[in-house]
Amino acid sequence: MIKTLSIPSVIALCLAAILLITSIFFPWWGMRFYAPQYPEGLDIIVYPYKMAGDIDIVNGLNHYIGMKGFGEENFPELQFLPYIIGILALLTLITAFLRRKSLLYGLIGLFVVGGAFGIYDIHHWLRNYGTDLDPTAPxxxxxxxxxxIGENTLANFVTESxxxxxxxxxxxxFLCTLFPLWRDRKR
Known part of the structure; x- marks a missing residue:
C-alpha cells in the first residue's frame, strides 16, 4: 500500500515551494566590516544570483593585504543557483501533487544535501580568499x-558574517517539508 500525504501536508509542501521561489529575491548571506574609519560598516551582500553592497571599497581595502577581489564573475554558483532553487521548488510541488511519502523522503534528502553543500561552499570560498594572499602585498x-557565521578580527577590522x-x-x-513527517506520522 502506498502511503499518501494528507491535505494539510500537501498545503505545507505548496507553501515550501512558494518560500523557495520567494527566497531567490532576497539576500542569503552577508558580511559587514567595521573599522574606526568605517564605523557604519561596509557590506558585502550575497543574493543567489548577484552580489551587492560596498564591494568596490572592500576590494580596494583587501588589495592592501593581497586578497583577490570579490566579484560575481568569481562565483559561478551565482549563474545557476536560481535554477537549482527553481528545480527544487518544482520537485516540491510534484511531491505535493503526487502525495507520496516516499518522494517526500527524497525531497528532504535533497534539502539536507543542498543545505550542507551550500554551507560548505561558503566556507570553501572564505578559506580560499583568506589563505591565498599575495605575498608581495603592502x-x-x-x-x-x-x-x-560569527565574528572575525583582522588588524583594525572586525568582520561579522x-x-x-x-x-x-x-x-x-525546509520546516514545511518536515511538517508532513509529523502530521502524517501515523498514516
Missing amino acids: IDVDPFVPPV YFTYGSFLLGAA
Whole structure:
C-alpha cells in the first residue's frame, strides 16, 4: 500500500515551494566590516544570483593585504543557483501533487544535501580568499579563514558574517517539508 500525504501536508509542501521561489529575491548571506574609519560598516551582500553592497571599497581595502577581489564573475554558483532553487521548488510541488511519502523522503534528502553543500561552499570560498594572499602585498598578514557565521578580527577590522532573509525563507521551506513527517506520522 502506498502511503499518501494528507491535505494539510500537501498545503505545507505548496507553501515550501512558494518560500523557495520567494527566497531567490532576497539576500542569503552577508558580511559587514567595521573599522574606526568605517564605523557604519561596509557590506558585502550575497543574493543567489548577484552580489551587492560596498564591494568596490572592500576590494580596494583587501588589495592592501593581497586578497583577490570579490566579484560575481568569481562565483559561478551565482549563474545557476536560481535554477537549482527553481528545480527544487518544482520537485516540491510534484511531491505535493503526487502525495507520496516516499518522494517526500527524497525531497528532504535533497534539502539536507543542498543545505550542507551550500554551507560548505561558503566556507570553501572564505578559506580560499583568506589563505591565498599575495605575498608581495603592502601589508603582511597571516592567512586566515573568516567564519561562515560569527565574528572575525583582522588588524583594525572586525568582520561579522551572517545569514539573512533569503536563508531564513529557505529554513522555513525546509520546516514545511518536515511538517508532513509529523502530521502524517501515523498514516
